[in-house]
Amino acid sequence: MxxxxxxxxxxxxxxxxxxxxxxxxxxxxxxxPSFYDFYLDEHQNMACRRLHFAGSSFGLIGLAKSVKNRSAKPLLKGIAAGYACAWVGHFFFEKNKPASFKFPLKSFASDFRMYADVLRGNLSLRDRKFDKVR
Known part of the structure; x- marks a missing residue:
């Protein structure tokens, strides 16, 4: 068939x-299972999730400043700060290798989906028992 x-x-x-x-x-x-399910499995630790949320916020702030100032420098700083936060979360708290090493584009998209789920209240930054996703 x-x-x-x-x-x-x-x-x-x-x-x-x-x-x-x-x-x-x-x-x-x-x-x-979708890639996002795998991605969420790699982000069980609350400190790691919080660091990802902060890092994504830094990236978005850098993007906004880049647009406002018409300069790429704030965006590059935001991206660097964002990845630094995420990698600290993985290496020191989650104790796993970031998915962005193997799947950079899917991971980037999933990170912002996770960010949106936190903003909507579907994912908790306090305790996994409050997660509504899955």
């Missing part, structure tokens, strides 16, 4: 498959 991805969402993938009479059937493979 022909299995081709037709749509990818944040948490599940819909695939199209043809049946014996060559009719197209949509299939949901939501049991497959």
């Amino acid at each position: 022909n299995n081709t991805p037709t749509q990818t969402s944040q948490t599940k993938e819909i695939t199209a498959e043809k049946d014996s009479q060559n009719n197209l059937i949509k299939m949901d493979s939501s049991d497959k």
Whole structure:
């Protein structure tokens, strides 16, 4: 059977498959964990999450200052401060290797998704028992 991805969402993938009479059937493979699930597993420690949140904030402040001043320097400083915070969180608190080493783009996107989930109240910076994601 022909299995081709037709749509990818944040948490599940819909695939199209043809049946014996060559009719197209949509299939949901939501049991497959997403990269974001892996990313959250790598961020269980609250100090690490807090450092990521602070680092992302530094990056956004750097972006805003860069736009305001029409200079790349604040953005570069914000990015450096952001990654420094995240890496301290991983090496000293989470005791794992940052996912950005293997998956830089997916990790960057997942970091801002995690940032948004914290702002929306879906992820806690106090205790995992208050998490609403998953």
